Amino acid sequence: MGNSMYHYWKSQPEVLRQILEQRKSQTEEFVKLFCAVNPDKLYLIGSGTSLNAERAAAGYMETMLDVDVCAVPSSRIPQLRGERPMVVFISQGGSSTNTLQAMEQLAAYPSISITGEAECEIRRRSSHHMLIGCGEELAGPKTVGYTASVLCFYICALEAALAAGTIGPDKYDAEIGVLDLAVNQMEENIRRTEAWFRRNQDELVQIRKYVLVGCGSAFAAATEGCLKILETIKVPSMSFEFEEYLHGPIILTDRELGGVFYISDAPGERERMMELARCHAHFSPYAYMVTTDESIQGAKVLHALRTGHDHTQIFEAVLLPQLLAARVPELLGLAEGSPAYDLYTKNCPTKYNNGR
Secondary structure, three states: OOOOHHHHHHOHHHHHHHHHHOHHHHOHHHHHHHHHHOOOEEEEEEOOHHHHHHHHHHHHHHHHHOOEEEEEEOOOOOOOOOOOEEEEEEEOOOOEHHHHHHHHHOOOOOEEEEEOOOOOHHHHOOOOEEEOOOOOOOOOOOOHHHHHHHHHHHHHHHHHHHHHOOOOHHHHHHHHHHHHHHHHHHHHHHHHHHHHHHHHHHHHOOOOEEEEEEOOHHHHHHHHHHHHHHHHOOOOEEEEEHHHHHOOHHHHOOOOEEEEEEOOOOOOHHHHHHHHHHHHHHHOOOEEEEEOOOOOOOOOEEEOOOOOOHHHHHHHHOHHHHHHHHHHHHHHOOOOOOHHHHHHHHHOOOEHHHHO
16 A cells, blocks of 8 residues: 555645645745746646646745746647746656657757656756655555645745745745645544445446536646546546537536536535536536535535635645545555556656656
């Protein structure tokens, strides 16, 4: 269990707490480069789970830094805009071939790489580097690497904003307090998510396709959660922002569709999302709600702790699909990996030196 996906899922509170405690030293290189460049445009570049982390964190970084932040796939580099653009490359394993290619393509711009592993090809090719803080994650599908990457981006933004004078000490302390609360709540949310899983595991193993629906950062977390479900349970898995789900995708609702609905705390929106979950339950036995409202009861309901701030929903909402991905394959007796992926990457590697 020490290198299993479940092990890394359980380790998230401890790892994120350590990142918060070491934030000054961990972000030092980023802060130095940010202050030296004084960028008017910040590009975050990565692929897979790293790209999902970028997209989840970009809005918060933009708000704290007062700089345009653009999350970009490594394989689709746009023309860089701005008079002083700065580039951040992120790769947990540090060997993604498309990220290495992007580094070559953008070598003329000031940049820093962020990796999970200390010794890797991306670090060797970087003039500036920092660690995510999660260490090596030996399980294939990443869990702690995702939440650690998001937190890493958050603390980079806070430390650089404080150093650059974009935010003051009071604002900085308040934001750190929110992150600290979110990390502290993760242990209880993990306990509650495991209890929810035990109540529902007999029917969870029967689901053959998923949809996850949320608002704001819950939608961003759902997008990463769907990737984990697809990688492990090997069934179709889709994520939608709540309003967008109503404009077409809802037509896919049928008896086989498992639905996870992250109920908003916003008045009005909350009631409409609950009605959507009830509508799903009319057609499918697999309708699940994640909410803070203790008055909503039932075995399928997960009562989660939230900080009340949108950007920390990442750490609250991603736990459920991560646990599905960690536990359901074992119950179904599914083998890890994919012969199609192995055959393709043998001829067209996605990792430098095939990850060795």
